Amino acid sequence: MLNFSYYNPTRIIFGKGTLDKVGAEAAQYGKKVLFHYGSGSIKRNGVFDAVDASLKASGLTVVYLDGVVPNPRLSLVRKGIELCKKEKIDLILAVGGGSVID
Incomplete structure (x- = not known):
């Protein structure tokens, strides 16, 4: 067995009124964000546009x-x-349900 240390900082923000604050929250971690999302409801319900x-x-x-x-x-x-790697991303923002976070 190999010895190792694993550090995986994760912050989940959920709830009413959080969409307008996501940019300010994300900006604390860098300037270039990977916006990771599904392909269905996030576009239809306006969440994609609000987060973007x-x-x-x-x-x-x-x-x-x-x-x-x-x-x-x-x-x-x-x-x-x-x-x-190619885009030199500072942070990953997963928006949606469990599949996106997986």
């Missing part, structure tokens, strides 16, 4: 990764890793 506007109003550069499905395949994880 909040991020941009806070001066953040936004890179998008959509197409999340339940129990995502390793190929999507690898796509996200490559995108983060």
Whole structure:
């Protein structure tokens, strides 16, 4: 067995009135954000537009990764890793339900 230490800081913000604050919250962690989301309801219910506007109003550069499905395949994880490296992402913002956070 290998000895190791693992640190994975995660902050989940949930609830009424949180969409307008997401940009200010995200800006505390860097200037370039990967906005990770599903492909369905987030666009239809206005959440995508509200989050995107909040991020941009806070001066953040936004890179998008959509197409999340339940129990995502390793190929999507690898796509996200490559995108983060290529774009020099400071933070990942997962918006939606459990599949996005997975």
